[in-house]
Amino acid sequence: MLEIIREYGLMLLIGEYPHGKLGGLALTLIISIVSLAVTFPCAILIALARTGQSRPLKAIASGFVHSVRAIPLLMLIFWAYFALPMAIGFPIDATYTLIIAIVVYQAAYLGEIIAAGIQGLPNGQVEAAKALGLGYVPTTFRVILPQAIFNVIPGIVNQLTTIIKESSLGSIIAVSELSYVMLQVNSNEVTKPLQIFGILAATYFILCFALSQATNWLERRIANRRTGRVLVEVIA
Amino acid sequence: MGYHLDFGKVLQGEYLDLILQGIQTTMVLFVLSWIFGLVLAIILTVVRAVKFRPTQLLVAAFVEYHRNVPMLIQLFVWYFGFAVVLPDAVNEYLNDIGAEIGYAIVALALNKAAYMSEDFRSGMRSIHPAQMEAARSIGLTYLGAMRWVILPQAWRLALPALLGQTLILFKGTSLAAGIGVAELSYQARYIEEQSFRIFEAYGIATAIYMLISFAIMWLSAVLSDRFRLRVK
Amino acid sequence: MIEFQGVSKWFGPLKVIKEISATVDKGTTIVLCGPSGSGKSTLVRTVNRLESIQEGTITVGGMDINAKSVNVNTLRTGIGFIFQQFNLFPHLTVIDNVMLPLRRIHKQSRKEALPAALLMLERVGLADKANSLPADISGGQSQRVAIARSLILKPEVLILDEPTSALDPEMVSEVLKLLRQLSGEGITMMCVTHEMGFAREVADRIWFLKNGALTFDAKPELFFSSGTHPDVRGFLSSIQKNH
Numbered sequence A: 001m002l003e004i005i006r007e008y009g010l011m012l013l014i015g016e017y018p019h020g021k022l023g024g025l026a027l028t029l030i031i032s033i034v035s036l037a038v039t040f041p042c043a044i045l046i047a048l049a050r051t052g053q054s055r056p057l058k059a060i061a062s063g064f065v066h067s068v069r070a071i072p073l074l075m076l077i078f079w080a081y082f083a084l085p086m087a088i089g090f091p092i093d094a095t096y097t098l099i100i101a102i103v104v105y106q107a108a109y110l111g112e113i114i115a116a117g118i119q120g121l122p123n124g125q126v127e128a129a130k131a132l133g134l135g136y137v138p139t140t141f142r143v144i145l146p147q148a149i150f151n152v153i154p155g156i157v158n159q160l161t162t163i164i165k166e167s168s169l170g171s172i173i174a175v176s177e178l179s180y181v182m183l184q185v186n187s188n189e190v191t192k193p194l195q196i197f198g199i200l201a202a203t204y205f206i207l208c209f210a211l212s213q214a215t216n217w218l219e220r221r222i223a224n225r226r227t228g229r230v231l232v233e234v235i236a
Numbered sequence B: 001m002g003y004h005l006d007f008g009k010v011l012q013g014e015y016l017d018l019i020l021q022g023i024q025t026t027m028v029l030f031v032l033s034w035i036f037g038l039v040l041a042i043i044l045t046v047v048r049a050v051k052f053r054p055t056q057l058l059v060a061a062f063v064e065y066h067r068n069v070p071m072l073i074q075l076f077v078w079y080f081g082f083a084v085v086l087p088d089a090v091n092e093y094l095n096d097i098g099a100e101i102g103y104a105i106v107a108l109a110l111n112k113a114a115y116m117s118e119d120f121r122s123g124m125r126s127i128h129p130a131q132m133e134a135a136r137s138i139g140l141t142y143l144g145a146m147r148w149v150i151l152p153q154a155w156r157l158a159l160p161a162l163l164g165q166t167l168i169l170f171k172g173t174s175l176a177a178g179i180g181v182a183e184l185s186y187q188a189r190y191i192e193e194q195s196f197r198i199f200e201a202y203g204i205a206t207a208i209y210m211l212i213s214f215a216i217m218w219l220s221a222v223l224s225d226r227f228r229l230r231v232k
Numbered sequence C: 001m002i003e004f005q006g007v008s009k010w011f012g013p014l015k016v017i018k019e020i021s022a023t024v025d026k027g028t029t030i031v032l033c034g035p036s037g038s039g040k041s042t043l044v045r046t047v048n049r050l051e052s053i054q055e056g057t058i059t060v061g062g063m064d065i066n067a068k069s070v071n072v073n074t075l076r077t078g079i080g081f082i083f084q085q086f087n088l089f090p091h092l093t094v095i096d097n098v099m100l101p102l103r104r105i106h107k108q109s110r111k112e113a114l115p116a117a118l119l120m121l122e123r124v125g126l127a128d129k130a131n132s133l134p135a136d137i138s139g140g141q142s143q144r145v146a147i148a149r150s151l152i153l154k155p156e157v158l159i160l161d162e163p164t165s166a167l168d169p170e171m172v173s174e175v176l177k178l179l180r181q182l183s184g185e186g187i188t189m190m191c192v193t194h195e196m197g198f199a200r201e202v203a204d205r206i207w208f209l210k211n212g213a214l215t216f217d218a219k220p221e222l223f224f225s226s227g228t229h230p231d232v233r234g235f236l237s238s239i240q241k242n243h
Ligand SMILES: Nc1ncnc2c1ncn2[C@@H]1O[C@H](COP(=O)(O)OP(=O)(O)OP(=O)(O)O)[C@@H](O)[C@H]1O
Pocket: C011, C016, C034, C035, C036, C037, C038, C039, C040, C041, C042, C043
């Protein structure tokens, strides 16, 4: 176990870099964070359409969410990797196609999380804003969204955990993220698969477990904040 | 461009056979892992309910491993990792009979067991303790109260989450392609490679996935509604 | 029928029941009252062993309920217990709630249990709600179903812990009316309640608890008279203020 870490540890962290492309855990993290960052605005648009007044927008958003939820992520990755370059007529880097597939997939999930956050707000909030004479845009972007998003921060962090796990599918289309690197290591060191995949699993575990603990912690903080318990805690 | 969609090319002869085989393998993966996963989930829930620290910790570790490691890696661990534990002769035999599907079923079932046992547990936890008290004060034994009062509520409360897991499992069977199981997405990829009919191959596979997913979603909605537990 | 002899109970270091000795005669109705936290719930819960005791003995029908030979489940089938929050089973219809003891304890078939359960529902005036779910009936109706469920095994003792405190005011009277009727039919009843009108009219004796001790045990005439215990006087005026 230790030998493998000594020999391939650096590769696990950053891939072939600096002699080749950046890969490994670093690339996994970059892919995940970029995916989440790109997903976020898309998810907000979907959430606004889902909770808004316009019937056609509602129907489109709902159709998108349900369709995407009906397709395995791997199929979306195949579409993005094999079919998309064909359709647009020029090649795209595999890393980008992975990000595109994850963004489409996650937009459906994150959109629903944010929509739930919007629906969970007390009705009075909208009415208070309207009573102040605020229009749709300021009401949405200054009153509704900030609160809704604050309340679903735990859900967003949880989605980051999910994305990190989903990015492992990059290994199927040769994106040199963490899993792919370790598959390469495995084909070099054919006699130690248990150790190699053990290390791989452990790496994901540490990352995702830490993030899910953070999610739980945030959930408690935010639940307390909403019920005003933090104040008591601070005073006590 | 000059690309003309022609589904007929893919929906015939050898390719049609491959697609049908793919559907069959996907369904075998789905149904068997669902059944094994559910049974194991129930066992895990019971074990965890027994107040014995070591076994509780063991179950908790099992659950956390399966929730925090990507499904694909869990498949790799079984497929690449388990093989070295076995003697060569056994491995050869397993490869001959196509053991990938067996590894895939084991990995998928264990993964679902972890998630489903969590769903059961949170179902149990959302039952008010007074229900147990009321059941016992009628004169039911502990097991009687479990059987007739707690569990009938617990599974109803867990049902929507369990159905959600069912859809996730169905889609997750596609990951078995990663260890060479010739299920639907694997066949789509193979047909695409052979025929260069990218849009047709993936289009048909996607349509089949969507069809079955929609059926699962519809059934989930019906069942959730039918068995919803309304508590005042 | 029920006898407490030097009963004490601790929750950890906290002594919540203090050397209580008292008797409930067969067929009588006892009302328990006292300030919040005085131990009323704890005391009535010891009778069907929802709470254990550390000192003293409790006998029901001459039998020491904490003796090793006593089967707690058999004991409980002979004692009906009603909670403030009704605790109907939400997955079962009203009639299935009432039939549950017959079917799961007396192992009767649905067919065998049905007539008795319907009769019992009629007695509490809810035959028309037999097939409703608990979520679809009012609080007062829920509590009457709970009473029907606890009476279906024909217990000799009925214990009620604040049966009307969770109810809207307009529903209190329908439950009290039923209790009045039951009390008249000769069941032995212990009822924790702050409905003093009900206590005055129906109780044979009223017990006043304070800090875990049975401070005063008297007939209603004395309890509500000017010669009552000074703590009771303070308590009565305080609950009058709140009502
Ligand atoms: N499970 C428990 N663990 C520890 N202490 C308890 C427990 N249940 C009750 N107590 C304590 O025992 C005392 C008596 O409580 P009990 O519920 O019997 O009072 P009560 O007279 O029924 O009050 P209320 O009118 O509010 O229902 C209280 O001080 C309470 O805090």
